Amino acid sequence: MTHPNALLHRRDVVNELLRARGDLLVIAGLGAPNWDVSAAGDHPNNFPLWGAMGAASMIGLGLAMAQPKRRVLVITGDGEMLMSIGALATIAVEKPANLTIAVLDNERFGETGMQKTHTAAGVDLAAMAAAAGIRTSRVVRTQAEVTGIRDLAHQGSGPVFAQIKIHPEALVFVMPPADGVILTTRFRQSVLGESALYN
Amino acid sequence: MADIGAKTGGQGSSPPALPTWPDEVYRALKDAGVRQVAMVPDAGHSRLIRSFEADPETRLVTLTTEEEGVAMLAGAWLGGERGVLLLQSSGVGNCINMLSLPAICHMPLLMIVTMRGDWGEFNPWQIPMGQGTRAVLEAMGVIVTRADEPDLVASTVQGAANLAFNTWRPAAVLIGQRVLGAKNFKELARK
Numbered sequence: 017m018t019h020p021n022a023l024l025h026r027r028d029v030v031n032e033l034l035r036a037r038g039d040l041l042v043i044a045g046l047g048a049p050n051w052d053v054s055a056a057g058d059h060p061n062n063f064p065l066w067g068a069m070g071a072a073s074m075i076g077l078g079l080a081m082a083q084p085k086r087r088v089l090v091i092t093g094d095g096e097m098l099m100s101i102g103a104l105a106t107i108a109v110e111k112p113a114n115l116t117i118a119v120l121d122n123e124r125f126g127e128t129g130m131q132k133t134h135t136a137a138g139v140d141l142a143a144m145a146a147a148a149g150i151r152t153s154r155v156v157r158t159q160a161e162v163t164g165i166r167d168l169a170h171q172g173s174g175p176v177f178a179q180i181k182i183h184p185e186a187l188v189f190v191m192p193p194a195d196g197v198i199l200t201t202r203f204r205q206s207v208l209g210e211s212a213l214y215n
Numbered sequence: 216m217a218d219i220g221a222k223t224g225g226q227g228s229s230p231p232a233l234p235t236w237p238d239e240v241y242r243a244l245k246d247a248g249v250r251q252v253a254m255v256p257d258a259g260h261s262r263l264i265r266s267f268e269a270d271p272e273t274r275l276v277t278l279t280t281e282e283e284g285v286a287m288l289a290g291a292w293l294g295g296e297r298g299v300l301l302l303q304s305s306g307v308g309n310c311i312n313m314l315s316l317p318a319i320c321h322m323p324l325l326m327i328v329t330m331r332g333d334w335g336e337f338n339p340w341q342i343p344m345g346q347g348t349r350a351v352l353e354a355m356g357v358i359v360t361r362a363d364e365p366d367l368v369a370s371t372v373q374g375a376a377n378l379a380f381n382t383w384r385p386a387a388v389l390i391g392q393r394v395l396g397a398k399n400f401k402e403l404a405r406k
Contacts, residue, residue, distance in 0.1 A: 041294075070313065071285075074286035074287045074290065077276075078251060079291070080290070080294075081290075082293070082296035102279030103279070196320035197321050200322060204292075204293060
């Protein structure tokens with residue numbers, strides 16, 4: 017049992033979010049969230065980003081609207097979410113019931129030298145999401161609360177937003193395919209079937 | 216044809232006819248199978264936006280900034296739906312890095328851009344981005360076509376839609392101010 021105030025470890029968090037993932041569709045933001053999702057197991061229903069910083073949550077919205085019967089989970093970082101903070105307003109207005117956004121908040125730009133982000137100075141992403149109108153919006157500090165977000169992502173009524181406070185640790189990179197065409201094609205083939213291969 | 220009098224409330228005896236090319240564009244987009252419309256409004260898109268507002272088959276999403284739409288339509292494509300991004304030329308600048316996404320993933324992206332900062336522009340602040348619009352798009356790998364006559368807008372959109380959705384590439388249509396009618400704020404200010 018860890019100390020109740022100890023920060024969560026990011027790969028424990030992601031492993032729990034993706035436990036028994038079923039047909040969950042996952043968008044991973046660039047950098048460490050991509051490596052974390054890949055460490056939990058590369059999967060055709062993952063769309064891990066290697067660039068386009070700020071894209072993750074809005075890719076999640078477009079996907080959630082196109083596939084209303086599937087569950088969509090966006091796993092991204094605090095820096096990536098801050099870059100597209102307006103997307104929280106757009107998503108709050110659209111109210112996608114099948115979309116969960118989980119921000120792994122280490123309060124750092126992890127890929128560039130661990131510089132502090134705005135959340136290190138107290139910027140409260142969960143409060144911003146709630147103020148935008150995302151009613152289920154939480155700050156998460158324990159593994160039990162992570163399980164709650166995991167369950168909401170799989171069967172709750174979205175949109176759901178979680179700001180998960182994690183340890184600012186630098187872990188070994190676990191990389192999925194990097195080519196955009198491969199990632200796009202295998203995802204579409206998995207979700208849409210063989211017809212996705214034909215123009 | 217939108218004339219300047221129509222935009223500035225000319226005092227003719229009968230109201231000028233409203234341009235109907237946006238209705239043809241709406242039909243072309245419906246025929247192309249568009250289901251998601253992402254937009255930051257522009258006056259030049261207002262009639263087309265009203266058509267989509269009245270269309271229960273289409274999801275119309277207002278963005279806080281245009282690059283959100285590039286990402287949203289990538290998500291739509293991953294989920295098997297087609298979409299269109301409606302924006303003003305100034306918003307093209309906001310999209311630059313996000314255009315990496317359709318470029319590197321070979322995803323279709325259809326953008327319809329109403330121009331400012333070209334023919335008849337009176338606001339100097341619109342000039343830099345308006346004059347840079349085509350160069351920015353082409354630098355990021357977007358195939359650009361342009362319509363400067365009302366009668367050619369719908370067919371230009373249809374061609375760009377076919378290009379985007381059949382070859383899985385980003386494509387943009389620029390609709391010139393000659394089609395939209397240039398604003399004349401000095402005239403407005405005198406009223």
